[in-house]
Amino acid sequence: MSNDSTRLLARSAELRRRALLRVPGGVHSNVRLAGAQDFIDRAKGAWLYSVDGREYLDYLLGQGPNFLGHAPDEVLDAVFQACRNGVIYGGQHELEVEAAELVCEAVGWADMVRFGVSGTEAVQGALRLARAATGRTKVVRFEGHYHGWLDNVLTQKVDGRWRVASAGQLASHLDDFIVLPWNDPDQLAAVLTEGADQIAAVIMEPVMINAGVIEPLPGYLERVRELCDRHGVVLIFDEVISGFRLGLGGGAGHYGVQPDLATYGKAIAGGFPVAALAGRANLMDRLGTGEVNHSGTFNGSVMAMAAVKATLTVLTEDPPYERIQKHGNALVAAIRDIALEHSLPLRVAGLPQAFHVSFGDAEVTDYRSLQKLDLARYERMAKRLVEHGLWVAGRGVWYVSASHGDEELGAALTRFEEALAEGAGR
Secondary structure: OOHHHHHHHHHHHHHHHHHHHHOHHHOOOHHHOOOOOOOEEEEEEOEEEEOOOOEEEEOOHHHOOOOOOEOOHHHHHHHHHHHOOOOOOOOOOHHHHHHHHHHHHHHOOOOEEEEEOOHHHHHHHHHHHHHHHHOOOEEEEEOOOOOOOOOOOOEEEEOOEEEEOOOOOOHHHHOOEEEEOOOOHHHHHHHHHHHOOOEEEEEEOOOEOOOOOEOOOOOHHHHHHHHHHHHOOEEEEEEOOOOOOOOOOHHHHHHOOOOOEEEEOHHHHOOOOOEEEEEOHHHHHHHHOOOOOOOOOOOOOHHHHHHHHHHHHHHHHOOOHHHHHHHHHHHHHHHHHHHHHOOOOEEEEEOOOEEEEEEOOOOOOOHHHHOOOEHHHHHHHHHHHHHOOEEOOOOOEEEOOOOOOHHHHHHHHHHHHHHHHOOOOO
16 A cells, blocks of 8 residues: 555544544534544535545435535535625625525415524424413424434433433423324324313424434324314424425425424525524514514524525526435335345335335334334444445435436445445345
């Protein structure tokens, strides 16, 4: 091996050594603690390039935000041009009005929108609005649905019960949440009937992408909508992952059921850190009167609003959804075929825009049935896939972007086949 090659291969290791001295765990999000340790130098389209000179075909997409692919020219050009005039004004500007109009027009059902920086904070805004509007305190949520990392929403299952997931997290902050199995309308009906005078909101991912990419059963979302209407409960869709990914209307548009409030992030801004809380005017107006507080220094920044406007313009004028669906369907079918040729009991399920890979053949309709699969086996396999140039996460969710085309499909299948031939998944 040449001296140049040795130097290249040592760069990630050296950067990690330095990071561990100054950054807890060497990462700035605990989600990355179990991820690949390579340091990325640059990214474009569907590809990542490490500081060690390695090339990866990316199906993680930064945990979902790079829906248009990495560094989309239309978005970068718009952001760079806009930021020449400033970034944070502490006042209003035209781009934030245009971005708000585009979001409401795209999702179709929302009257108003407030922008923020993270999906976690958008969820908190939605919960606060629901409590203010109803005068109630309790919230129904569902097993395995993710709504951020703050004390009142972060949970894990311990000894059959949903409890705090972190040291330092106050258990009492979970007291106002009722956790139910998803896709079971009868359980929800019973809880709402018994305690409707206390329940302010029902919050859910309209499709459970974060854990397993599990779709709602036929009629389930419609029943939830009807139950919330009957009992005066605010229905919140957490569309941080599904929003703008399943179509301009997100999960609400895809399944034809409209919430009262919804949170968005990830795919909304071409990779830039932007989130949004959208909803009906009778709820959102409470923010405008000052009755309900929602604040943030970086909300509606020039950078963020230029990114939202450019991204939604691309999604509206040159919709990539048909191309993404074609690529996702072809990839899913081919992965299944290759696994079958290698006699691996691989399960690939979900949507073409985002699908889940695991081992087993259980019928999965919720978080509980998801646990019947051999998730740990796939997590081990994912590490081998990364070694063969497929950038995927151990949780099993693969994301497809507008930059994944025929070239990427061929490369993905070649690398997947090579990984399996060398024992990945065994």
